[in-house]
Amino acid sequence: MKKDIILAGVGGQGILSIAAVIGMAAIDSDLYVKQAEVHGMSQRGGAVQSHLRISDRPIYSDLIPAGSCDMILSVEPMESLRYIPFLDKEGWLITNSKPFRNIDNYPDEQELFDEIRGMSNSLLIDADRIASEVGSRKVSNIVMLGASAGSLGLTMDSLESSINGIFGRKGEEIIRMNIDALHAGKREAEAQLIS
Amino acid sequence: MDKLVLLGDEAIAQGALDGGISGVYAYPGTPSTEITEYIQRSVIAGERSLHTDWSANEKTAMEAALGMSYAGKRALVCMKHVGLNVAADAFINSAITGINGGLVILVADDPSMHSSQNEQDSRFYGKFSMIPVFEPANQQECYDYTYAAFGLSEKYGLPVLMRVTTRLAHSRSGVRRMDPQPENSLHTPDDHTQFILLPAFARKRYRGLLDLQPSLEADAGQMGYNVFQDGKDRSKGIIACGIAYNYYMEVATKHGLDYPVLKISHYPVPSNMLQEIADATEELLVLEEGYPMLEELLKGALKNSYQVRGRLSGAISRDGELDPGIVGRALGLADSSGNGIPEVVANRPPALCKGCSHIDMYNALNEALEPYGPGRVFSDIGCYTLGALPPYNAINSCVDMGASVTMAKGASDAGLRPSVAVIGDSTFTHSGMTGLLDVVVEKTPVTVIISDNSTTGMTGGQKSHATDRLYQICKGLGVEEEHIVELNPLKKHHDENRDRIAAELAHEGVSVILSRRECIQTASKKKKKSATK
Ligand SMILES: Cc1ncc(C[n+]2csc(CCOP(=O)(O)OP(=O)(O)O)c2C)c(N)n1
Numbered sequence: 001m002k003k004d005i006i007l008a009g010v011g012g013q014g015i016l017s018i019a020a021v022i023g024m025a026a027i028d029s030d031l032y033v034k035q036a037e038v039h040g041m042s043q044r045g046g047a048v049q050s051h052l053r054i055s056d057r058p059i060y061s062d063l064i065p066a067g068s069c070d071m072i073l074s075v076e077p078m079e080s081l082r083y084i085p086f087l088d089k090e091g092w093l094i095t096n097s098k099p100f101r102n103i104d105n106y107p108d109e110q111e112l113f114d115e116i117r118g119m120s121n122s123l124l125i126d127a128d129r130i131a132s133e134v135g136s137r138k139v140s141n142i143v144m145l146g147a148s149a150g151s152l153g154l155t156m157d158s159l160e161s162s163i164n165g166i167f168g169r170k171g172e173e174i175i176r177m178n179i180d181a182l183h184a185g186k187r188e189a190e191a192q193l194i195s
Numbered sequence: 196m197d198k199l200v201l202l203g204d205e206a207i208a209q210g211a212l213d214g215g216i217s218g219v220y221a222y223p224g225t226p227s228t229e230i231t232e233y234i235q236r237s238v239i240a241g242e243r244s245l246h247t248d249w250s251a252n253e254k255t256a257m258e259a260a261l262g263m264s265y266a267g268k269r270a271l272v273c274m275k276h277v278g279l280n281v282a283a284d285a286f287i288n289s290a291i292t293g294i295n296g297g298l299v300i301l302v303a304d305d306p307s308m309h310s311s312q313n314e315q316d317s318r319f320y321g322k323f324s325m326i327p328v329f330e331p332a333n334q335q336e337c338y339d340y341t342y343a344a345f346g347l348s349e350k351y352g353l354p355v356l357m358r359v360t361t362r363l364a365h366s367r368s369g370v371r372r373m374d375p376q377p378e379n380s381l382h383t384p385d386d387h388t389q390f391i392l393l394p395a396f397a398r399k400r401y402r403g404l405l406d407l408q409p410s411l412e413a414d415a416g417q418m419g420y421n422v423f424q425d426g427k428d429r430s431k432g433i434i435a436c437g438i439a440y441n442y443y444m445e446v447a448t449k450h451g452l453d454y455p456v457l458k459i460s461h462y463p464v465p466s467n468m469l470q471e472i473a474d475a476t477e478e479l480l481v482l483e484e485g486y487p488m489l490e491e492l493l494k495g496a497l498k499n500s501y502q503v504r505g506r507l508s509g510a511i512s513r514d515g516e517l518d519p520g521i522v523g524r525a526l527g528l529a530d531s532s533g534n535g536i537p538e539v540v541a542n543r544p545p546a547l548c549k550g551c552s553h554i555d556m557y558n559a560l561n562e563a564l565e566p567y568g569p570g571r572v573f574s575d576i577g578c579y580t581l582g583a584l585p586p587y588n589a590i591n592s593c594v595d596m597g598a599s600v601t602m603a604k605g606a607s608d609a610g611l612r613p614s615v616a617v618i619g620d621s622t623f624t625h626s627g628m629t630g631l632l633d634v635v636v637e638k639t640p641v642t643v644i645i646s647d648n649s650t651t652g653m654t655g656g657q658k659s660h661a662t663d664r665l666y667q668i669c670k671g672l673g674v675e676e677e678h679i680v681e682l683n684p685l686k687k688h689h690d691e692n693r694d695r696i697a698a699e700l701a702h703e704g705v706s707v708i709l710s711r712r713e714c715i716q717t718a719s720k721k722k723k724k725s726a727t728k
Contacts (some may be wrong), residue, residue, distance in 0.1 A: 007230045010543065011545070022605050023200060023367065024200070027198075027200055027369060032242070032369070033200065033367070033368060033369065034366060034367065034368045035366060035367040035368070036362060036365060036366035036367075037202070037365050037366065037367065038365065039225060039226065039228075039229070039310075039365050041657075044545035044546060044547070044548065044578065044653075045543075045545055045546045045548065046543055046545035046546070047542075047543040051366075059368075059443035060441040060442070060444040060445040060448065061441045061442050061444075061518075061519050062362050062363065062366035062368075062438070062441065062518060062521075063362065063442075063518045064529050065445060065446070065449075065518075065519035065520055065521045065523070065531055066518075066519075066530070066532040066533065067531035067532050067533045068531060069533075077450055077542075078539070078541065079539055079543075081536065081537050081539070082536060082538045082540050084533060084534050084535070084536055084537065085532040085534065085535060085536060086532075086533065087534075088533065089533065091533075102543070102546065102549075103541060103542075103543055103546075104542060107539040107540070107541055108539075112539055113537050115537050115539055129399075140406045169705065171631075
């Protein structure tokens, strides 16, 4: 079993929480994990990414080799496309559809969506709407995690207990909301895949 | 013991804690910052009352750590690569004094310049100072080597340099811990002249350092950190330093390559190991994250019969960090990249945050400077350096911490009027104060703007030594009080701020403008914290 995932977004959007949940679930499932994060300069509103690698065999490189990434999981539509050179031909691109506009030359939304839908394996998820429905836009990153859950090779139980572990200190209410977000994201992805 | 999932930086921190340090000394700098932050948060640091506060700069950190070592205790110093330039005087001389308690200098290099002005390779500092250098390849080695480095330091009586690069510093993986060591007891050196580098003493100490060199090299061949791994295909030999080893193994595993490999993680590099792999193979490929240090050594200036390839030969780009793709291509494999980045994707560079106090300061400064024309603002390193980008285009230099004040002075000496320095609060106490003293002593016409957001913003909001002290510092250095001007950088004060800056620009003497409003990131973090309480 091997999953190479690129998490994408803009500094401050919470991709590291997604990485933490997946990482902990993987470790608890006795898998090897490597996760390269971006700290520093680009966290100031710039493009950020994290290379997350899970495997049942030891992992050497902290970086995913170009062209062999199994999934790009993005919390922002334009950012999802930035890492296409890393994606395997069979790989999946799963992204939140809600643009984060902090630059003047942000592209036309329709053009972006066309590009994403034009890929062989992609899912566009309205994570902000789904997150609001379960309680708060803040959990849209966990909605995206849920949308990817079907192809992570990890069980929902392990993801749930990882959410429990990571958000434990923040209280029942927050945990509940994150777990709801996880399931809502998964349902949305499944609905899209069936239709 | 339990397995933790740690960043390379955090593994180093845990290794130092378990290795029995009594203190960490550091100034923040990407990608080294998380080491000290981890130690500051750790339970053991609290229980043992370890020293964990930030230092004013890397030189003060290095010297304080040397002092702790003098007193017999183990100390860790952390910095980014350019920080070692600041600490270099103390660092190089610490190799001559030697140590008493184990002393480890951790330097995090930043090839590809993700957050830095250059990509200098700290292994050269190790060679320059003639001390042992460790270069771990993964998170477990970060832990293990740090844990072992203090003992090694005490064995030789020398400081030990640990070098990591951005990828390892900021990548997480599982790490197994060892038993925590107790701290050393307080004991001053047996020889109370050891640390006195008067020429007569220093010559003796230096001789001792030179005499140690053969055993440093011999040990690097025997201690097991440098490993020769034989292979069936002898058409190539691979020499892989630190994290470069991972990239090679990634590619080799995937493509079934079986070349002999020499993994280098401990310097000075044992020449017998180099000779062995060179003799056994037809050509060498040297994989180094950073400068082609080993490649240059192997190639030498004179013609020899060995084929050596790497960054110098052009097999690998001379600049930038390595990755599996680059290593694969150097091994003759095809580029594995998928499709290109679609054209619709726009760049998203880092930017000043919405509501940042530096923005209002730059808006006022730009207007005040309009009558004089562009090209007269010397700046420095921090979030405010992003004032270089549109729409502000507000600054004309960023060189090294503190250089704004002194470059503005030199330009003023050359006749530039007005000549302006823009510097952050933490940068000012790091290295701006001494430059301001030069300005004051000569009464050089310079306008120094300290853009004080009461934190060390760029590196994530560490405590700033400058907070609540800037007025007193400037006054104490001799700036006239009527030319220490305090501004509140808010939109509603824009006109007033512009006019007050303009008045100081026109002053033929030293002015300091303290533009002070809290960083909106730290302010909102504080708010959140008090809300949850
Ligand atoms: C010698 C050296 N040490 C550390 C750094 C890393 N560094 C870059 S900016 C910065 C923080 C500057 O803080 P401040 O001057 O208060 O400005 P702010 O980012 O808060 O605007 C640091 C520590 C560096 N570039 N050079």
